Amino acid sequence: MGWKILIVEDEDWACVGLKEMLNSLYGETIFTFSNAKEIQEAVVAINKQHFDLIFMDIHLMDGLSFEIFKQVAVDVPLIFTTAYEQYALEAYQNKGYAYLLKPFDVDELKQVMNRIEPLLPKIEPQLKQRFLVKYGNFLKSLAIADIAYFMAEDKELYSVEKGSGIAYIIEDTITHLVTQVDPMVFFQINRKFLVRIDAIQSMLKISRNRIKLALIPPTPESIVVIVSEERSPNFQRWLDQ
Numbered sequence: 001m002g003w004k005i006l007i008v009e010d011e012d013w014a015c016v017g018l019k020e021m022l023n024s025l026y027g028e029t030i031f032t033f034s035n036a037k038e039i040q041e042a043v044v045a046i047n048k049q050h051f052d053l054i055f056m057d058i059h060l061m062d063g064l065s066f067e068i069f070k071q072v073a074v075d076v077p078l079i080f081t082t083a084y085e086q087y088a089l090e091a092y093q094n095k096g097y098a099y100l101l102k103p104f105d106v107d108e109l110k111q112v113m114n115r116i117e118p119l120l121p122k123i124e125p126q127l128k129q130r131f132l133v134k135y136g137n138f139l140k141s142l143a144i145a146d147i148a149y150f151m152a153e154d155k156e157l158y159s160v161e162k163g164s165g166i167a168y169i170i171e172d173t174i175t176h177l178v179t180q181v182d183p184m185v186f187f188q189i190n191r192k193f194l195v196r197i198d199a200i201q202s203m204l205k206i207s208r209n210r211i212k213l214a215l216i217p218p219t220p221e222s223i224v225v226i227v228s229e230e231r232s233p234n235f236q237r238w239l240d241q
Helices: 012-026 039-048 065-070 085-093 106-119 232-239
Strands: 003-008 031-036 053-057 078-082 098-101 130-135 138-143 147-153 156-161 167-169 186-188 193-196 200-205 211-215 225-227
Touching: 003 012, 003 039, 012 031, 012 106, 031 039, 039 065, 053 065, 098 106, 186 232, 211 232
Parallel strands: 003 031, 003 053, 053 078, 078 098
Antiparallel strands: 130 138, 130 167, 147 156, 147 193, 156 167, 186 193, 200 211, 211 225
16 A cells, blocks of 8 residues: 555646645656645645645645645644745744745755654555556567566666566656566666666676676677666665675
8 A cells, every 4th residue: 555645736737746746756657636726725635634744835825835734633644845935934934844936857856755754654566567568569468577687778767687688668667666676686787778687697807896797698799797886785785695
């Protein structure tokens, strides 16, 4: 069961964008969303059901969202989202755990969520068992057990099949894939590669604590597979579990 999230926001584009960013970070099955555009609509929603997390814009269609706290108690993590810097102090005085200044991107959202996650209910991610992939004009359902690694190249994301080495185009992102696969089996070594442990043929330590990998099936000769410097310590701990 995923988190129940209330988004108090009167601009549709902002609400849709926030949902898309959360889905890209955690996967589409982890959330149950509710929306409110007005103060009274938010009051009714908060009184009616429990939420695990609330995102709240400050300027709503019928006034400032701070009026909500005069009518209903909010005792769950609250993240304010606004285009106005001057409300930061008042936001924190109204139990805001974080303050995101619009327009914010997915990295800024992730930093905030990293602080909030310990306060949210623990949930078990729903891991993918297979992916629908493309090869030319053909489609194929590729089992996760048959994928050696995922590789981003030339604005495309590929899942590389064990044995055959065929690279199938997959409609997804590395960031999202990390939430969809078993973290004991796959590790994101850099921005372009998510690697299965038994696809690693050999490892060579190089400069600045980076690690060069040889994979099975092999990558094209023009592509060098390097564990980035910042990911190297966690990668080595992952190997030693």
